[in-house]
Amino acid sequence: xxxxxxxxxxxxxxxxxxxxxxxxxxxxxxxxxxxxxxxxxxxxxxxxxxxxxxxxxxxxxxxxxxxxxxxxxxxxxxxxxxxxxxxxxxxxxxxxxxxxxxxxxxxxxxxxxxxxxxxxxxxxxxxxxxxxxxxxxxxxxxxxxxxxxxxxxxxxxxxxxxxxxxxxxxxxxxxxxxxxxxxxxxxxxxxxxxxxxxxxxxxxxxxxxxxxxxxxxxxxxxxxxxxxxxxxxxxxxxxxxxxxxxxxxxxxxxxxxxxxxxxxxxxxxxxxxxxxxxxxxxxxxxxxxxxxxxxxxxxxxxxxxxxxxxxxxxxxxxxxxxxxxxxxxxxxxxxxxxxxxxxxxxxxxxxxxxxxxxxxxxxxxxxxxxxxxxxxxxxxxx
Numbered sequence: 540x541x542x543x544x545x546x547x548x549x550x551x552x553x554x555x556x557x558x559x560x561x562x563x564x565x566x567x568x569x570x571x572x573x574x575x576x577x578x579x580x581x582x583x584x585x586x587x588x589x590x591x592x593x594x595x596x597x598x599x600x601x602x603x604x605x606x607x608x609x610x611x612x613x614x615x616x617x618x619x620x621x622x623x624x625x626x627x628x629x630x631x632x633x634x635x636x637x638x639x640x641x642x643x644x645x646x647x648x649x650x651x652x653x654x655x656x657x658x659x660x661x662x663x664x665x666x667x668x669x670x671x672x673x674x675x676x677x678x679x680x681x682x683x684x685x686x687x688x689x690x691x692x693x694x695x696x697x698x699x700x701x702x703x704x705x706x707x708x709x710x711x712x713x714x715x716x717x718x719x720x721x722x723x724x725x726x727x728x729x730x731x732x733x734x735x736x737x738x739x740x741x742x743x744x745x746x747x748x749x750x751x752x753x754x755x756x757x758x759x760x761x762x763x764x765x766x767x768x769x770x771x772x773x774x775x776x777x778x779x780x781x782x783x784x785x786x787x788x789x790x791x792x793x794x795x796x797x798x799x800x801x802x803x804x805x806x807x808x809x810x811x812x813x814x815x816x817x818x819x820x821x822x823x824x825x826x827x828x829x830x831x832x833x834x835x836x837x838x839x840x841x842x843x844x845x846x847x848x849x850x851x852x853x854x855x856x857x858x859x860x861x862x863x864x865x866x867x868x869x870x871x872x873x874x875x876x877x878x879x880x881x882x883x884x885x886x887x888x889x890x891x892x893x894x895x896x897x898x899x900x901x902x903x904x905x906x907x908x909x910x911x912x913x914x915x916x917x918x919x920x921x
Contacts, residue, residue, distance in 0.1 A: 665895035748881025756883035776893020805844030
């Protein structure tokens, strides 16, 4: 553009020179001078022209490289941290001791979560219930790693494959599952990838269990240690859905006393149970008394012939499914009925299924069972 302007200016000057009736020799000299000036101007301006054009190209390249940032921004300009993560770089490996095989399996965090869901929750459950389980299970192992408990299980593993930690299905066993089940497991993991539950910016103790008695339990009522997000909440869905909601067992008075480590004569009624061969009414077990119930409607404390037990002790010593217990004497035995299955603290799995069937999303389910928590993106700490 500048070159063309110089040329036009030279032509105008040439015309004006001719109009002044200069001789042909003088006109030739003038034209030479004008062309010389034009070439000198071009030499000076050409670098500036080229620099300007290169700068425009670099600017375009920079804009095109920055474009992905605009694609991962939420409304309002906030960048979603999950989309900024590089799973290959951030995702830790979990070492799981497999009891049946007597060896350690090394898997990525997300592979571990998939194995836990497969072992802990029926695949027939709703996707949102499975997603809630994925987030709870991921939170459990992340918290364990951040507490410095890696390598503390058998043979230096981080965890084993039993409910002492979380039940886990190995990669070999998962390979036996049908394709539809695997796809559903993958969706539950992939659609929650990197998500954990936090309270005051720290991973929570994401406890869960199978079936409630209609309520969950305060942490302090089972472990004598209060945890602000593990509070008793209603869980009315379990009774209609869970085959484990109600369990009835029978036990002999002798076995009952032995498991509780109390003498037989501590409960006089024990010696009378079944003593009426005519089929009359069995003696009442009046010496077995509930002293206190928890907010979750389970046994807080009971007294048996002068011996006191917490609901947890009573449940664990007798091997019961729950600490919501009823009992009566029947045909010379003690018939015990329990409601629910598990310790009762945290998320009820059948309750999660019930909420999912009603249309609740995974986040809604989790925030019902874990009070005051947030859904956060997991970032590996070094």
